[in-house]
Amino acid sequence: MTSDLMPILGYDAIEFYVGNARQAAHYYRTAYGFDVVAYAGPEHGTRDRCSYVLEQNGIRFVMTAGLTADSPIVQHHARHGDGVKDVAFTVPDAEEAFRIAVERGAEPHREPYVVEDEHGKIVMAAIKAYGETIHTFVDRSNYSGVYAPGYKPTKHQRPADPMGLQFVDHVVCNVDLGEMDQWAAYYANIMGFTQLHHFNDEQIATEYTALMSKVLWDGNGRIKLPINEPADGKKKSQIEEYLDFYGSAGVQHMALATDDIVATVRRMREAGVRFLTTPKTYYDDLRSRLDWSTIDADLEELAELGILADQDDEGYLLQIFTKAVQDRPTVFYEIIERHGSRGFGVGNFQALFEAIERDQALRGNL
Ligand code: FE2
Numbered sequence: 001m002t003s004d005l006m007p008i009l010g011y012d013a014i015e016f017y018v019g020n021a022r023q024a025a026h027y028y029r030t031a032y033g034f035d036v037v038a039y040a041g042p043e044h045g046t047r048d049r050c051s052y053v054l055e056q057n058g059i060r061f062v063m064t065a066g067l068t069a070d071s072p073i074v075q076h077h078a079r080h081g082d083g084v085k086d087v088a089f090t091v092p093d094a095e096e097a098f099r100i101a102v103e104r105g106a107e108p109h110r111e112p113y114v115v116e117d118e119h120g121k122i123v124m125a126a127i128k129a130y131g132e133t134i135h136t137f138v139d140r141s142n143y144s145g146v147y148a149p150g151y152k153p154t155k156h157q158r159p160a161d162p163m164g165l166q167f168v169d170h171v172v173c174n175v176d177l178g179e180m181d182q183w184a185a186y187y188a189n190i191m192g193f194t195q196l197h198h199f200n201d202e203q204i205a206t207e208y209t210a211l212m213s214k215v216l217w218d219g220n221g222r223i224k225l226p227i228n229e230p231a232d233g234k235k236k237s238q239i240e241e242y243l244d245f246y247g248s249a250g251v252q253h254m255a256l257a258t259d260d261i262v263a264t265v266r267r268m269r270e271a272g273v274r275f276l277t278t279p280k281t282y283y284d285d286l287r288s289r290l291d292w293s294t295i296d297a298d299l300e301e302l303a304e305l306g307i308l309a310d311q312d313d314e315g316y317l318l319q320i321f322t323k324a325v326q327d328r329p330t331v332f333y334e335i336i337e338r339h340g341s342r343g344f345g346v347g348n349f350q351a352l353f354e355a356i357e358r359d360q361a362l363r364g365n366l
Pocket residue numbers: 170172253255334344
């Protein structure tokens with residue numbers, strides 16, 4: 001199997017380029033429950049940027065901002081707003097992963113390089129992906145320090161109040177019209193991924209907009225990457241709105257898994273996270289649409305918090321979507337609790353789409 005040749009152990013980190021890393025870190029700490037564990041910046045010899053490393057259970061985010069107008073990070077931010085620059089993968093051998101990827105047609109972003117300090121060394125290399133996004137291959141098996149050389153542990157008043165977020169379930173990208181197949185082929189050919197699902201515009205459409213989506217995965221569930229492209233509708237689709245404001249293809253949302261979505265969403269709401277609202281009619285319909293004898297959840301509680309549910313032959317899932325987390329209508333999050341289902345809540349796409357469109361209409365972009 002080709003995927004054996006490109007062993008990916010998981011997500012190493014998701015690095016964002018933002019306008020103000022200090023404030024972004026604070027937001028993810030207070031609203032999403034991440035601990036700020038490390039920092040790199042001018043105080044520690046990194047002259048051109050500030051980076052904050054955030055962790056919660058198996059999730060690691062890095063918030064990075066440039067410091068001067070000529071910084072490529074600042075220019076990236078001017079084009080895209082706050083967004084994901086790097087979806088980095090942990091691999092057993094970064095040099096080998098890079099060599100194989102490039103041999104199979106990936107465009108190099110950065111040749112293999114080594115960073116080291118008294119705690120050991122990290123080998124990295126990066127390839128280009130959709131838009132200006134990159135994938136860095138990271139081998140940190142010989143490193144015992146906090147995150148990477150140049151970073152210092154953050155001294156903290158107290159740990160963040162955790163929200164129960166456990167790991168990254170999937171990372172979704174939006175690509176330009178007509179490019180979904182090419183990016184699906186990229187992950188199939190270069191990473192050895194296979195297609196888990198395919199949704200067409202007949203399955204996911206409202207009166208106004210439609211999208212098509214393919215889900216590529218690594219075969220063992222560690223990495224799942226849905227790829228969306230807009231489809232023709234009467235008005236501008238939410239994918240097109242994203243592309244207009246992000247300025248290119250890029251990461252649309254990340255799904256973060258929890259074992260207790262009711263507790264997680266309750267705490268996140270209290271901390272100020274804003275979620276998409278779901279119409280009451282959705283829950284009336286849900287009562288008859290799903291087989292509740294196999295679902296360990298209280299419909300009233302789901303309705304109170306706006307949590308969606310879906311079911312397939314493997315089990316069920318509970319999910320909810322946040323509003324965009326920055327001024328531009330681009331990146332948002334999904335919180336998900338899975339019970340057997342490996343799906344993406346296709347039964348909810350319609351409800352989600354309609355909710356996003358209500359927000360889009362409020363912004364005058366529909
Ligand atoms: Fe999702």
